[in-house]
Amino acid sequence: MPRYAQLVMGPAGSGKSTYCSTMVQHAESLNRSVQVVNLDPAAEYFNYPVMADIRELIQVDDVMEDNSLRCGPNGGLVFCMEYFANNFDWLEESLGHVEDDYILFDCPGQIELYTHLPVMRQLVEQLQQWEFRVCGVFLVDSQFMVESFKFISGVMAALSAMVSLEIPQVNVMTKMDLLAPKAKKEIEKYLDPDMYSMMEDNSDTFRSKKFKKLTKAICGLIDDYSMVRFLPFDRTDEEGINIVLQHIDFSIQYGEDLEVKEPKEVDEEQSNLNYDEIFQDKVSS
Numbered sequence: 001m002p003r004y005a006q007l008v009m010g011p012a013g014s015g016k017s018t019y020c021s022t023m024v025q026h027a028e029s030l031n032r033s034v035q036v037v038n039l040d041p042a043a044e045y046f047n048y049p050v051m052a053d054i055r056e057l058i059q060v061d062d063v064m065e066d067n068s069l070r071c072g073p074n075g076g077l078v079f080c081m082e083y084f085a086n087n088f089d090w091l092e093e094s095l096g097h098v099e100d101d102y103i104l105f106d107c108p109g110q111i112e113l114y115t116h117l118p119v120m121r122q123l124v125e126q127l128q129q130w131e132f133r134v135c136g137v138f139l140v141d142s143q144f145m146v147e148s149f150k151f152i153s154g155v156m157a158a159l160s161a162m163v164s165l166e167i168p169q170v171n172v173m174t175k176m177d178l179l180a181p182k183a184k185k186e187i188e189k190y191l192d193p194d195m196y197s198m199m200e201d202n203s204d205t206f207r208s209k210k211f212k213k214l215t216k217a218i219c220g221l222i223d224d225y226s227m228v229r230f231l232p233f234d235r236t237d238e239e240g241i242n243i244v245l246q247h248i249d250f251s252i253q254y255g256e257d258l259e260v261k262e263p264k265e266v267d268e269e270q271s272n273l274n275y276d277e278i279f280q281d282k283v284s285s
């Protein structure tokens with residue numbers, strides 16, 4: 001039986017840890033068990049219970065304090081993630097081997113992890129060997145997406161993760177609750193974007209003529225192949241959260257192998273009795 005994993009990725013501060021805790025609560029309300037693994041060795045605050053925490057293996061502060069390594073915060077993180085990739089047995093031990101487990105991996109925000117460093121891909125391959133079905137969940141902050149040039153950068157970041165990991169990916173626009181109603185209306189066009197008309201509408205924003213052709217070609221490519229789309233995520237909207245979860249479940253075929261649950265057995269005599277009572281009530285009234 002497979003296990004299921006969401007790799008929760010995205011730039012720093014895009015809402016990854018908040019997404020994880022919101023999903024855990026949402027799953028609880030659906031009577032589903034979802035667990036979280038913290039993979040951010042520099043994490044200071046998150047409010048979900050962890051199944052495993054990379055800081056038990058290695059911490060950025062310790063790496064930065066090491067005089068022989070002389071790392072800053074970003075170099076320190078890269079060192080930690082490489083160390084992690086060389087010690088996957090720690091993760092194997094922490095995860096155990098429970099069938100049907102559904103685990104969210106709260107990843108660090110350094111974008112280089114999703115562009116050219118090999119560690120996330122190595123993690124995906126390792127999880128797949130352990131029979132996990134893995135879905136990438138790429139978060140971007142809706143606050144930074146309301147202008148077209150920022151939007152194109154966000155799309156390229158999501159695309160870069162898709163290309164480097166080669167797994168199903170659901171892209172999510174977070175913090176929708178912070179948008180004013182007008183901005184909310186405005187952002188709808190970015191959820192399922194028509195890149196061609198976006199380019200035309202905002203041709204003044206792209207000032208340099210030299211790069212306009214390149215930007216246009218990139219937009220055309222994204223549009224022609226419908227490569228990137230976003231789902232809105234408002235942590236206060238249960239229905240919206242459920243739609244995001246359903247998309248992810250569908251992409252990793254969660255639920256297809258689950259055993260059908262038998263309905264609770266009802267005492268036959270009892271149920272007949274109730275039915276008779278109702279019938280009697282109806283006749284007498």
Ligand SMILES: Nc1nc2c(ncn2[C@@H]2O[C@H](COP(=O)(O)OP(=O)(O)OP(=O)(O)O)[C@@H](O)[C@H]2O)c(=O)[nH]1
Pocket residue numbers: 010011012013014015016017018019040108109110174175176177178233234235
């Ligand atoms: N209002 C609102 N605030 C949010 C939402 N998601 C995240 N935030 C806030 O945004 C900030 C960053 O959120 P985190 O969940 O820590 O973001 P992160 O991606 O885990 O950040 P790093 O791990 O540092 O990369 C926090 O102050 C959160 O309270 C949201 O959906 N709505």
Ligand SMILES: [Mg+2]
Pocket residue numbers: 016017018040043046106
């Ligand atoms: Mg975080």
